[in-house]
Amino acid sequence: MIKASVREAKARFSSLLDMVEKGEEVLILRRGRPVAVIKSVGEGAPLTSMRALRESISVKGEPASKAVVGMREDYRY
Incomplete structure (x- = not known):
């Protein structure tokens, strides 16, 4: 590994x-x-397809959209 000071690196x-x-x-x-x-x-690691990524993530509980709607309704009343 090469070492360089900030000044050397800049130059x-x-x-x-x-x-x-x-x-x-x-x-x-x-x-x-x-x-x-x-x-x-x-080269880096190849990017996986978005579909494969979405399928690999497990979602638990209610969707965030339902939680937000519920919070809005609770706030109004």
Whole structure:
């Protein structure tokens, strides 16, 4: 892992990004303490379809829309 101070990172940002593209990670230090890491996003995990995501989430209790309607009616009276 490459280490760079904030000042160095600011001055060499483009070259640091080139290194990150090649697989390196850059640790940014402020006054000698780590504050950030720059690393490649790579290919990333493929996004699942929204339908598969919705199906994977289980909903319990009453829908929020019914709860809101109930609260509104309680507030009026």
